[in-house]
Amino acid sequence: MTEMNYRSEPEETIFIDLPNTDGLKIKGILRGSFDQPLAVIVHGLPGTGNELLPYLSARYLYEQGIASLRLFMYDSEPYTRDLIDCTLPVHVTDFDTVIDYLRSKKVKQVFAIGHSYGGLTILRSKSKLDGAVLWDPTHGEVFHKPESVEWRKNSRQKRVDDLILYLDGWGYIEPKAIDDEQKIMGDTTNLAADKGYPLKIVAAGKGIMTELQEKYINAANEPKKLTVIKDGSHQFDDSDDVVLRLFEETSSWFKRHI
Numbered sequence: 001m002t003e004m005n006y007r008s009e010p011e012e013t014i015f016i017d018l019p020n021t022d023g024l025k026i027k028g029i030l031r032g033s034f035d036q037p038l039a040v041i042v043h044g045l046p047g048t049g050n051e052l053l054p055y056l057s058a059r060y061l062y063e064q065g066i067a068s069l070r071l072f073m074y075d076s077e078p079y080t081r082d083l084i085d086c087t088l089p090v091h092v093t094d095f096d097t098v099i100d101y102l103r104s105k106k107v108k109q110v111f112a113i114g115h116s117y118g119g120l121t122i123l124r125s126k127s128k129l130d131g132a133v134l135w136d137p138t139h140g141e142v143f144h145k146p147e148s149v150e151w152r153k154n155s156r157q158k159r160v161d162d163l164i165l166y167l168d169g170w171g172y173i174e175p176k177a178i179d180d181e182q183k184i185m186g187d188t189t190n191l192a193a194d195k196g197y198p199l200k201i202v203a204a205g206k207g208i209m210t211e212l213q214e215k216y217i218n219a220a221n222e223p224k225k226l227t228v229i230k231d232g233s234h235q236f237d238d239s240d241d242v243v244l245r246l247f248e249e250t251s252s253w254f255k256r257h258i
Contacts, residue, residue: 032067037109041070044116060247099127123191131198139212140185192216205230
């Protein structure tokens with residue numbers, strides 16, 4: 001198993017204007033340069049570009065000669081979006097803006113990584129990429145699985161303005177608008193069809209969406225690949241081996257298509 005190198009490398013925080021907004025911007029942290037193949041990393045919901053997976057994957061990819069731009073779909077910086085104002089279509093529009101920005105910077109190859117809801121964002125996007133790896137991406141049917149329905153039914157919840165707070169365990173927060181979207185989302189399988197670029201999905205074997213990831217891959221065009229990390233949960237934070245395998249599966253897919 002490959003070891004990660006933890007040497008310090010410079011990063012640059014950039015802000016990209018979001019058109020048709022009142023001066024809003026989306027934040028990204030660039031590791032590497034626009035002269036390299038670059039992967040846009042989209043975190044899950046709720047999440048941040050500085051979580052374990054985005055942060056460490058950026059370091060890993062840099063060692064493999066691949067730059068990264070890890071996004072913050074909402075943040076506390078001035079003029080960035082707030083979580084309460086986000087929906088899936090908002091995420092998709094902002095992601096497309098980032099891809100347009102990178103193309104304007106003449107980045108020769110633009111890849112994407114999406115974890116969970118970030119994967120669903122990429123699937124729904126119409127942007128043409130040079131490849132994507134999705135980490136256990138959200139599928140609309142998961143919200144209607146008995147496990148999900150039972151969890152939501154029995155969990156302690158509190159409504160604060162337009163946010164829903166799930167109070168059990170370490171807690172969870174969602175905008176009511178996204179919760180409403182999920183209830184009517186249904187089958188999102190066809191979002192994987194006709195993407196026009198190489199698509200790989202890494203499924204969490206201990207999660208509840210493995211068979212749904214198979215549906216995505218069955219709908220996708222070649223080149224495509226499904227890899228299941230059997231001892232990985234949805235967050236892929238089960239062990240060093242799980243995290244490193246996730247990163248190796250990701251970088252090998254990109255390097256295959258560079």
